Amino acid sequence: MGGAQKRAVFKALFCLIVFLSLFLSGCEALRQSRPILPMRQYEKMVAGRLDADYVGTKTCLSACHYHDQLKKDFDASTMGVQIQRSSGLPLVNCESCHGPGSLAIKGITPEKVAADAKRGIQTACNYKTFIDIKHLPPQAQALICLKCHTANATFNLHNWNAGPHAQAGVSCIDCHKVHNGPDLKTMQRDIAGMCFKCHKEVKAEFSLPSHHPVNEGRVFCTDCHDPMGSINEKMLRRPTVKQTCTRCHGEKEGPFAFEHSENTEDCRTCHRPHGSVNANLLVVPVPFLCLQCHAGHRISSSSAPGSVSTFYTRCTDCHSQIHGTDLPSASGSGFFHR
Ligand code: HEC
Ligand code: HEC
Ligand code: HEC
Ligand code: HEC
Ligand code: HEC
Ligand code: HEC
Ligand code: HEC
Ligand code: HEC
Ligand code: HEC
Incomplete structure (x- = not known):
């Protein structure tokens, strides 16, 4: 190695080390929690009150036992646990979503709470001064969540x-109920219920005689769809319908030596994805399905004297490998017999 070359290598190494240490210290800095002032300003604007201030969960809730259960659940949840500064994650407390609370507790003193309690009254805060989450436009509701759940932090939100x-x-809160209990993680068994609220026609399909066992808890909407957005048709998890299906029905994938033409490229040619009145989720029952594209046929056995030729209707009794096969039929061509 010549001197010039050596110097170039050292230079490159030096740059790499400087870059890496900058990069790593940068990561460390990003993990630190720090006040995000512009966001707070923004929140105040959403709340319509620039005069309100953050007072902290302690101030909000120490006197207000009405919300004790809510707070207990929240503290036990993944979001609540992040209140520990050492976690390095953004701090989440009541005001992160509901907006600054100083106006809501204005004039509430320990003396007033005690006096109210004596009269048997639970002191209420002026909750009308909070962000009216339920009546915000859906995009604004989503923004409340997205300010922390960015595409980087919550990967399945990138679409x-x-x-x-x-x-x-x-919006997020149509599906996720923040105050349902301590466990915020979406349970597989709850997913279909989330969706059926709005997709009544899909609910009906899953009650048809032939259906994917979603109600039975063996298949989930999210096996095929990504409800939080996908760039694929119908929010499918895979780029094509076929790929979506063959994830589980791998034996139908092919390629086979004898393919059923390009039919099987889209399983929807013959199947409904959710449910069907016809066996095997078929769009049309056999033989009518086959007769859409083929003429039926008779087979007469010439060896039997006086044999009657029959019109066969149960096509798949003989053409049992309808999705394709690697084995030729007796005649040497591919008729999906075996
Ligand atoms: C991650 C965001 C978020 C956090 C954090 C949060 N909330 Fe909520 N809260 C919501 C949403 C969204 C709603 C309304 C929609 C709903 O019921 O799902 C709501 C509703 C409520 C309601 C009921 C209001 C009504 O109209 O029925 C109360 C009370 C409440 N929150 C108190 C709290 C308290 C106390 C805390 C802190 C321990 C807290 N929230 C933390 C998002 C949040
Ligand atoms: C101030 C920041 C912040 C806001 C605002 C926020 N979250 Fe979170 N959320 C977190 C953090 C931090 C976690 C815990 C870490 C994680 O799982 O990503 C979390 C966890 C969750 C989880 C549970 C994840 C799990 O695996 O258990 C759900 C669901 C969730 N948030 C939904 C929402 C919804 C819906 C909203 C809007 C109403 C919202 N969040 C608003 C910071 C926030
Ligand atoms: C149509 C219903 C729906 C909407 C709308 C929705 N989600 Fe989800 N979300 C789900 C389901 C279902 C899961 C379960 C994970 C999976 O299998 O994809 C999930 C998972 C999550 C998770 C991971 C933790 C968990 O619960 O498993 C977070 C965090 C989350 N969603 C936040 C959000 C936020 C923030 C928004 C709004 C920007 C949002 N979601 C909108 C249905 C929804
Ligand atoms: C708050 C109502 C609501 C909920 C809850 C909901 N959806 Fe939707 N969904 C809609 C609307 C509105 C559309 C768009 C109009 C349409 O195609 O029906 C839609 C469209 C879709 C589409 C079709 C997308 C397209 O490209 O045509 C799929 C797939 C879907 N939703 C799946 C789900 C799944 C899975 C869940 C449960 C995790 C769910 N939805 C929960 C309202 C909802
Ligand atoms: C086995 C995979 C699979 C499962 C499980 C599944 N879907 Fe689908 N879904 C599809 C396919 C494929 C399409 C596209 C159908 C079409 O184009 O005709 C679709 C279409 C949709 C549509 C768009 C409306 C339509 O008929 O075109 C909605 C909404 C929908 N699904 C909701 C759901 C919900 C809600 C669940 C769970 C209860 C669910 N899906 C479970 C594969 C599935
Ligand atoms: C998450 C795995 C999974 C995916 C993805 C999936 N299936 Fe299925 N499929 C199943 C299970 C489980 C059964 C039920 C098998 C049983 O009952 O033994 C089934 C059954 C079937 C049946 C027979 C139904 C009956 O009435 O006997 C057909 C046809 C079918 N699936 C086609 C499809 C098509 C088409 C797709 C793509 C749109 C698809 N599957 C995607 C898991 C899946
Ligand atoms: C040309 C029509 C056609 C196409 C295209 C088609 N199927 Fe089928 N499929 C059928 C018929 C017919 C049956 C019933 C077979 C029987 O009666 O024995 C069936 C049955 C099934 C079954 C249940 C019985 C078994 O063999 O496991 C599954 C699963 C299935 N198909 C998956 C798929 C998938 C996945 C695709 C797409 C890659 C697909 N099918 C494409 C016609 C088709
Ligand atoms: C959407 C149209 C379509 C449907 C539905 C369909 N097929 Fe086919 N099928 C074709 C095409 C196209 C070919 C390949 C061209 C050819 O050789 O005739 C083919 C080939 C065949 C072959 C092999 C013929 C040969 O000469 O190699 C058989 C056997 C067959 N199909 C049986 C069936 C049966 C049984 C069904 C019903 C379960 C069915 N097909 C449903 C379009 C269809
Ligand atoms: C009793 C068994 C049997 C039944 C049932 C049957 N086939 Fe066939 N099919 C055959 C045989 C045998 C051949 C000849 C292929 C060979 O030589 O291997 C054939 C050939 C075919 C061919 C390719 C030759 C041609 O005529 O173009 C098609 C397409 C076909 N059948 C479609 C159907 C359809 C559609 C049905 C249902 C209406 C059906 N078959 C029912 C046994 C059957």
């Missing part, structure tokens, strides 16, 4: 804004 749900004005 949220482009997704049909965001476009149609569905």
Whole structure:
């Protein structure tokens, strides 16, 4: 190695080390929690009150036992646990979503609470001064969550804004109930219920005689869809319908030596994805399904004297490998017999 070359290598190494240490210290800095002032200003604007200030959960709730259960659940939840500064994650407390609370507790003193209690009254805060979350436009509701759940922090949200749900004005809180209990994680068993509230026609499909076992808890909407947005057709998890299906039905994937033409490229040619009145989720029952594209046929056995030729209707009794096969039929061509 020549001197010039050596110097170049050292230079490159030096740059790399400087870059890496800058990068790593940068990461460390990002993990620190710090007040996010512009966001607070923004929140105050959403609340419509620039004169309100953050007072902290302690001030909000120490005297107000009405919300004790709510607070207990919240403190036990993943979001509440982040209140520990050492976690390095953004701090979440009541005011992160409901907005600054100073106006709500204005004039509430320990003396007033005690006096009210004597008269058997629970002192109420002036909750009308909070952000009216329920009546905000859906995009603004979502922003309350998205200021922390950015696409980087919550990976499955990276297609949220482009997704049909965001476009149609569905917001996070239509699906996620923040105050249902301490466990915020979406349980698989609860997913279908989340969706059926709005998708009544899909609910009906899953009650048809042939259906994917979603109600039975063996398949979930999220096996095929990403409800938080996807760039694929119908918010599917995979780029094509076929890929969505063959994730579980791998034996139908092919390629086979004898393919059923390009039919099987889209399973919807013959199947409904959710449910159907016809066996095997078929769009049309056999033989009518086959007769849409083929003429039926008779087979007569010439060896039997006086044999009657029959019109066969149970096509898949003989053409049992309808999705394709690697084995030729007796005649050497592919008729999906085996
Ligand atoms: C992550 C955001 C978020 C946090 C943090 C949060 N809330 Fe809420 N809260 C909501 C949303 C959204 C609603 C209304 C929609 C709903 O019921 O799902 C709500 C509703 C409420 C309601 C009921 C109001 C009504 O109209 O029925 C109360 C009371 C409440 N929150 C108190 C609290 C308290 C106390 C805390 C802190 C321990 C807290 N919230 C923390 C998002 C949050
Ligand atoms: C101030 C920041 C902040 C806001 C605002 C916020 N979150 Fe969170 N959220 C967190 C943090 C931090 C966690 C815990 C870490 C994690 O799981 O990503 C969390 C966790 C969650 C979880 C549970 C994740 C799990 O795996 O258990 C759900 C669901 C959730 N948030 C939904 C919401 C919804 C819906 C909203 C809006 C109403 C919202 N969050 C608003 C910071 C926030
Ligand atoms: C149409 C219903 C729906 C909407 C709208 C929705 N989510 Fe979800 N979300 C789900 C489901 C279902 C899961 C379960 C994870 C999965 O299998 O994809 C989930 C998962 C999550 C998780 C991971 C933790 C968990 O619960 O498993 C977070 C965090 C979250 N959602 C936040 C949000 C935020 C923030 C928004 C709004 C920008 C939002 N979601 C909008 C249905 C929804
Ligand atoms: C608050 C109502 C609401 C809830 C809850 C809801 N959706 Fe939707 N969904 C809509 C609306 C509105 C549209 C857009 C109009 C349409 O296509 O029906 C939509 C569209 C869709 C589409 C079609 C997208 C397209 O490209 O045509 C799918 C798939 C879907 N939702 C799946 C789900 C799943 C899975 C869940 C449960 C995790 C769910 N939805 C929960 C309201 C909802
Ligand atoms: C086995 C995979 C699979 C499962 C499980 C599944 N879907 Fe679908 N879904 C699809 C496919 C594929 C389409 C596209 C259908 C079409 O284009 O005809 C679709 C379409 C939709 C649509 C768009 C409306 C329509 O008929 O075109 C909605 C809404 C929907 N699904 C909601 C749901 C909900 C809610 C659940 C759970 C209760 C669910 N899906 C479970 C595969 C699935
Ligand atoms: C998450 C895994 C999964 C995915 C993805 C999936 N399936 Fe299924 N499928 C199942 C299970 C489980 C059954 C029920 C099998 C049983 O009852 O033994 C089933 C059954 C079927 C049946 C037979 C139904 C009956 O009435 O006997 C057909 C046809 C079918 N699936 C087609 C499809 C098509 C088409 C797709 C894509 C749109 C698809 N599957 C995607 C898991 C899946
Ligand atoms: C040309 C029509 C056609 C196409 C295209 C098609 N299927 Fe089928 N499928 C059928 C018929 C017919 C049956 C019933 C077979 C029987 O009666 O034995 C069936 C049955 C099934 C079954 C249940 C019985 C079994 O063999 O496991 C599954 C699962 C299935 N198909 C998955 C798929 C998938 C996945 C695709 C897309 C890759 C697909 N099908 C494409 C016609 C088709
Ligand atoms: C959407 C149209 C379509 C449907 C539905 C369909 N097929 Fe086919 N099928 C084709 C095409 C196209 C070919 C390949 C072209 C050809 O050779 O005729 C083919 C090929 C075949 C072959 C092999 C013919 C040969 O000469 O190699 C058989 C056997 C067959 N189909 C049986 C069936 C049966 C049984 C069903 C019903 C379960 C069915 N098909 C449903 C379009 C269809
Ligand atoms: C009793 C068994 C049997 C039944 C039932 C049957 N087939 Fe066939 N099919 C055959 C045989 C055998 C061949 C000839 C292929 C060979 O030589 O291997 C054939 C060939 C075919 C071919 C390719 C030759 C041609 O005529 O173009 C098609 C397409 C076909 N059948 C469609 C159907 C359809 C559609 C049905 C239902 C209406 C059906 N078959 C029912 C046994 C059957």
